[in-house]
Amino acid sequence: MPVNETLSQYSDWSYTTATAIYVLALVFFLIEQSFGSRGRSAAERAKARQLVGAGAPTPDTADAPPAPRGRAERIGRMGASLLVLGALLHLAALVLRGLATHRVPWGNMYEYIMAVTFIAVVTWLYVIRKFPVRHLSGFMLLPVVILMFLGGTALYTVAAPVVPALQSYWLVIHVSAAATSSGIFLVPGVASVLYLIRSAYDRNPARFARFGARLPEADVLDRVAYRTTVFAFPLFTFGVLCGAIWAESAWGRFWGWDPKETTAFIAWVVYAAYLHSRATAGWRGTRAAVINTLGFAVTVFNLFFVNLVTTGLHSYAGVG
Template identity: 75%
Template sequence: MPVNEALSQYSDWSYTTAVAVYVLAMVFFLIEQAFGRKGRGAAERTRAPQLVGAAVSPGESSKITSEPAFEVLPDEPGPPRGPRSRAERFGRMGVALTVLAVLFHIAALVLRGLATSRVPWGNMYEYIMVVCLIAVVAWLAVLRRSPVRHLSAFVLLPVVILMFVGGTMLYAVAAPLQPALQSYWLVIHVAAAAASSGVFLIPGVASMLYLVRSRHENNPAKFARFGSKLPSLDVLDRIAYRTTVFAFPVFTFGVICGAVWAEAAWGRFWGWDPKEIVAFVAWVVYAAYLHSRATAGWRGTRAATINVIGFAVTVFNLFFVNLVTAGLHSYAGVG
């Protein structure tokens, strides 16, 4: 079917507007992070339940095996605290701007699909658009259940970078799907891969912040300005763990669907293609992370390091394997 050029142009405009609004929201979140007391207050509130009735040092918070849910720590607990600070108002405006950017983001994706009369994830540009949308929506869901709004800039930063790279160096004009991709497995396999990759961005960022917070507690003088405004180790660990638990089954489903599609298209489930190998390595890393948490009780720096490695492998698979190596997935940059 012919491409609707008008809808394609509207999609591009919506995409550019979404990036601009994300950048503005990130600035507002940075203002809250830099000048607000919310970060320090959130860290103290989330650490307080662990210290009642026990002499536990801050550095040991990650070793506590109890499971106080961070959901019970709303963004504004207890009675009214008086007028919000200016930095807090900037943070709330940042959330509003993020929601607005998500609406433009969704519009860009939907218009792209309508313009081409197909699912809008048939090339790297569209795939990155979906991954970033899922990441931001997942983060907004986290914000409803945990007082970590001031960390939003650290999540939006990789999103903005990915969307900038996708909209410039990886941009592709709207066009019908290549014959090799004209399969219902594109809807299932690539959608699962994009959804899991987007959600995996959240535990990747949370685990990196966990390592920074851990260094702060071990050396308060060196990391006092930044580390003290991060939530407690337990909260960061829970965000990383629970989002990974959510994303891992979706990722596993995507890998299985990819194998089934490979058998239907190429006559084999596994062919040592670079994309297949790196995807399997990422699956093993995340499986090791969840297994270590469930059996060995790793909730500290070692678990966070494994999660960061998994995120690094996912990013490597997204860019290097798709754009540099030659393989059966090179024709589309997705899969």
Template identity: 70%
Template structure:
């Protein structure tokens, strides 16, 4: 069936517009991160240290006399200004969420239009795979925002998404076209959808675990990442986010791996053949299984668990880019073209 060039063009425009909106949302989240409640705490601590260094007395730096702190009890104009600034910063955060939702809608429209233009499921090459992976990642983060007060961290989740989408829309971009013969199977709908969805969700615990390690390093050495770590939530919150999202994504990933084995048997006559992509996917599966097993049995909830999660995310990204674009294997037809 011929490709509908008009719908394909609309898909590309929606994709590009969603990236621009995500970037604008990042700017809004950065404003909240810098000038909101968390940023004000950092400013207060910095001012306190400066006063102490200058030899200020205890009365000068006490919470009651510091009218720049967000929790000050003063009723003077300084406190009112602080509250107004915090409200404005939080308003930027809410606007950032609204922009993220708008970007997600355009992102989803780009995926749907791509499918309508080609009359097939829109995940038949690397460009489309990156598109759906990032879509799931943003959607998963918006769901988490309803459960955890971590809106100010949204920039750190959107940043890798924007980078991936930029790479996908430039270096990995493919013109809308029918599926290659090797991919014309109903297993494409199941296997690739599960793999892309789990990869997207895995981005969230990957980012949360990296931030956890930054927070832990700061607590062991206050001079490390001092200003940045002070704006992060408690380690327990980051650990909980990483664990719960991994628990959700791991069964989906497992299902995708099993479906891939069944598809391989139908297409190539064997369930397993040590193809580079199969091998790295299996390694990533072992890493995430080790993460969940270590938490359930050994009670690992600290740096070791976070490191394992980061390694698992690194393996997922490695499998997405290096294996597809550099190595040669039976999955090479799913590369750039």
């Protein structure tokens, strides 16, 4: 069936608008991180508690105008609302792309990045409802915005049917599992990096003095990273297994050590090692966070270098 150019254009506009809204939300979240009460250092929070205990008026009870921290937190809530709006437009871009091409909207690198970043945003929206980490949303949105900018410029592909090799129901099953797990893995990757910064500050407050003090407690970041990885890992495993079955159907073998297959296997081993180390008392904390960060690095390497630079059966090099 021919491509619906009108729906394709609407998809592109939705994608561009969602990216712009994410950038605006990123600015709002950075303001909250810098000036909001959750971003205060431990010393500032302790001093505030002492003042309240001594009978000092709080921003809620004082007759003075709202404090800058209160305004910053309202800006943070506005950022969360913008994030929801951006996610809805992001979803519209995906759906319209699929309707325009009459297939699932992850048949090329541009569409794959669109799907991965959407899953990352939805995962983060769930995380900020469960954990007090909304003020960290800027750090989460930064890689999302970078990925979407690259996807919408250097990697953009005009809507078109996929090549015959991809015209299979396995495109729905295998690639959707890979995109979903990759998007979720973006969250624990960022959380683990922040955990390493926070734990370094806890050990030596002179290190990352201004930034580390504004992060949540290390235990909170550790739980965010662990729980999201626990959710993503089975999906990633399922995607790898489905890829092997599709490879046997398409190429007559389950595994051929193609660069994509090899890197995916390395990532699987690293994440399995993280979950094992996290479940072992002697390897919790910093060591486990380092392993999870390594897994995140391998995932990003697999997404860009292997897909776009190396030559293999899974490569997007030269495709756009």
